[in-house]
Amino acid sequence: MENVFVFDHPLIQHKISLMRDKRTTTKEFRELVNEVAMLMAYEVTRDMPLKEVEIETPVAIARTRVLAGKKLALVPILRAGLGMVDGMLSLIPMAKVGHIGLYRDPKTLEPVEYYCKLPDDIEEREIVVLDPMLATGGSASAAISFLKKKGINSIKFMCLIAAPEGIERLHNDHPDVPIFCAAQDDRLNDHAYIVPGLGDAGDRLFGTK
Numbered sequence: 001m002e003n004v005f006v007f008d009h010p011l012i013q014h015k016i017s018l019m020r021d022k023r024t025t026t027k028e029f030r031e032l033v034n035e036v037a038m039l040m041a042y043e044v045t046r047d048m049p050l051k052e053v054e055i056e057t058p059v060a061i062a063r064t065r066v067l068a069g070k071k072l073a074l075v076p077i078l079r080a081g082l083g084m085v086d087g088m089l090s091l092i093p094m095a096k097v098g099h100i101g102l103y104r105d106p107k108t109l110e111p112v113e114y115y116c117k118l119p120d121d122i123e124e125r126e127i128v129v130l131d132p133m134l135a136t137g138g139s140a141s142a143a144i145s146f147l148k149k150k151g152i153n154s155i156k157f158m159c160l161i162a163a164p165e166g167i168e169r170l171h172n173d174h175p176d177v178p179i180f181c182a183a184q185d186d187r188l189n190d191h192a193y194i195v196p197g198l199g200d201a202g203d204r205l206f207g208t209k
Ligand code: PRP
Pocket: 077, 078, 079, 080, 081, 102, 103, 104, 105, 111, 131, 132, 133, 134, 135, 136, 137, 138, 139, 140, 166, 192, 200, 201, 202, 203
């Protein structure tokens, strides 16, 4: 599908496999989410514009390139998106971070918003929305609609595992938003969990179950 990018880098694939294993501890899971987010940051920022500058090296003047264009803001969807922030920041330390709190109502499966705090200059920034799981797509789509209502139009979505149902929903609701994921899984089960997936990402990150 257009605008959907699945990263097949061997390091990413290896680490995602370790995360799927139910024997992986909370500590290991958290470290792996961090590492995969860092590896994905490298790919997600591939299209960042550059400009030429002159820099004086100890030997001569170098005509060389530095980042130009808009600065970034990361917007993790609470809770589980938090696990991806540090990995991204280790490559993009100047990014600002906004937070959107959503949880999926277990009965209706609809996202419920409970928190939002965004940087003041967010309209001037390129946004990467972070959430490890794209299941029905309800949470990601609601978070992105919310950002668009605030006048933000330059948005990417980055997750670890995506279900086909979530990709389709997000793509239909927001065709302008590229989706970056580390793996595309088979389907959702009756509880809208991704199969085979890795279980509840928030619980595995924070040890709540
Ligand atoms: C999980 C996950 C996503 C959402 C995905 O969060 O982190 O935000 O479910 O499901 P969807 O695509 O069907 O909306 P959850 O609601 O379990 O909250 P948590 O992060 O606080 O655990």
